[in-house]
Amino acid sequence: MFFEVVSLKNNTFKTVVIGAIIISLTVLTLGSLSGRTRSYFESIFHDTVASIEYYVVKKPISMVTDAISEVNAIRSVYNENRLLQEKLNSYASVEANTDVLSNELNELKKQLNIENLPSEYQVKAFSLVTRSFDKWDDEVTINGGENNGLTKNMVVVNNKGMIGVITSTTPITSNVMLLTSGNYLNDIPVMFTVEDGTTCFGLIEGYDDENEALIVNVLTNVAVIQPDIKVYTSGLGGEGKAPKGIFVGTSVKLHDYGDNTKKYLLVKIAADMNDLEYISVVQQA
Amino acid sequence: MRTKIIKLSLFLALAFIIDSTITYLTPYKIRGSYEFVSSIGILSFLYVVNALKLRYQYWYALAVGFYYSIIYANSQFIYVWLFMIDVFLIHSYIKTRKISFNESLVNSVGLIVIHQTIPFIAYSLANMTNLSVTQFIFLRFLPTLIGNMIFGVIIYFVVDQLEIFEVEQTFY
Structure with a gap:
């Protein structure tokens, strides 16, 4: 008709x-x-x-x-x-x-x-349903939603580390904003320990396309950060968000904004962002 | 005509599913490396819309645009306009109802250019993409154009063998 x-x-x-x-x-x-x-x-x-x-x-x-x-x-x-x-x-x-x-x-x-400690969490496995042509590096849809207890801001990982954060849910699916998108709902708090044993804290603020690395705003006053230092989530984002100890990636290089007031660390993502067929959602214990 | 529209729509839906499956099975796209977007559905749309009566074509493009936007383009409704523009392009270049090989090539290039560049410009203006113009042209647009030209030739010969694409009336 x-x-x-x-x-x-x-x-x-x-x-x-x-x-x-x-x-x-x-x-x-x-x-x-x-x-x-x-x-x-x-x-x-x-x-x-x-x-x-x-x-x-x-x-x-x-x-x-x-x-x-x-x-x-x-x-x-x-x-x-x-x-x-x-x-x-x-x-x-x-x-x-x-x-x-x-x-x-x-x-x-x-x-x-x-x-429960901030580092205690449980994971639930899901599969990828869609990965949009035009937002390949930005977001994916997974086959789990509100019916599976998933909510906004939950961290999503694969077998190698963190891949993104849930941004919206329906009863049976959830949209996951990938780390490579650089557009996060909130900055993601992370931590790492430098060679002299100092534990440093920072916030993932975006993604550097040119260097293919995450941009972490370093909050702790530190002069040198060696390459290949492991960066984890700090669990300081609050309840329902990333728990402590999710592996994010390894440090590449420390930069400053020219005036020494703010430093940012480039972090290479540990997870293989090209192989996202099986992923898990992290839920705080 | 209704049966014909249903058959053509099933053909088009199958083409979109093939695109989606190709993307699903080839997840090895690395940021900063070449990226190919399979567009068999968009190329098939050329023949599907040409096989319809003139008065149905824009309405059909509207329906296909909404379907494509919701299912495959994350509800980016700019694609509805693109399918309408496709019909306009098809009208302006194809002068006979039987599409020749050369016409199909020119139109295929046109469709890929429209479906790649216009969303990129819109997304750039809306700050929704991280790709620079150079990255877009060399890493995404050219591989997509070249790859889909091969698909375009295959589709031309497949469509040539199918009865449902035979044109009933002449409108031009």
């Missing part, structure tokens, strides 16, 4: 309809360019089609490609297994040491009446 509308002979009505469409479209276009978020109807429509595409087309294809790559991977398992067996000899002592430290930690928590 939609297409029958176009054959209307009534020119006035036709002009009114076309005018209304042009005005609505202009408003929608300007709105989307100024950061408008998806409406409820758009979210439902997008989620439905994206889920059908994912489970009917993409998932079966990726299962086949995964199976092929798994067959190839099996070939190298034997060698890896031999190496692992060598490492296994030292595992028993590490495990025993971990048990001792865990017990000591629990004892200290009991004595100090602390329920």
Whole structure:
């Protein structure tokens, strides 16, 4: 019936309809360019089609490609297994040491009446549903939402480190703003320890395209920061945000803004931002 | 005509799914390196819209634009305008209802240029992209244009074999 509308002979009505469409479209276009978020109807429509595409087309294809790559991977398992067996000899002592430290930690928590430390968190695994053509480096959509207990500002990681922060949620999906976007809802607090043992704090403020590194505004007064220092989240962002100890990346170089009043550290992201098929959302304990 | 529109729409939806699947299966794009955006759906739109009766074409572009914007472009409704501009471009260059190989090449270039440059300009003005003009041209636009020209040739020969793209009436 939609297409029958176009054959209307009534020119006035036709002009009114076309005018209304042009005005609505202009408003929608300007709105989307100024950061408008998806409406409820758009979210439902997008989620439905994206889920059908994912489970009917993409998932079966990726299962086949995964199976092929798994067959190839099996070939190298034997060698890896031999190496692992060598490492296994030292595992028993590490495990025993971990048990001792865990017990000591629990004892200290009991004595100090602390329920959860800022570094305690749990992760939930999800899959990537969409990665928009035009915002490849900026955001992704994952197949978990409010129904899975996900909320805005939760940190998202993959097996190598932090990849981004949840910016919006629907009941079944969530939008994740990637670290490479440089557009964060709030600055992300981080910490690192320099060679002399000083613990420094900073805020991730953006992303430097030229150097392909995060820009961390260093809040602690420090003269030198060596390269390859590990940078973690500090857990100082408040409740419901990044817990302490999520690996972000390694330091590259310390810069100042020319007047020595403010310094920023370039940090190379640890996570492989090109391989985001399986990711996890971090929830504070 | 209704059956034809449904068949053409299914063809177009399939083309968009192929684009989306190509993007999904090739996630190895590194910031600062070459980036290719598969545009089989946009190139197929040329033939789909040409196979429709003239009075349906802009309305069809409107519907496709909304579908594309919501599903594949994060509700960036600038794409609705782009599909309308595509129809205008197709009208201004193609003079016969049977698209020749040369016409398809010129139109394919036009469609890719429109769908790459206009959003980039809009996103730059709205401060929504980190790409510089040089990075955009050399790392994204040219690889996308060259890659899709290959797809364009394949689509031309595929469409040539399909009955649903046969034109019923002459309008020009």
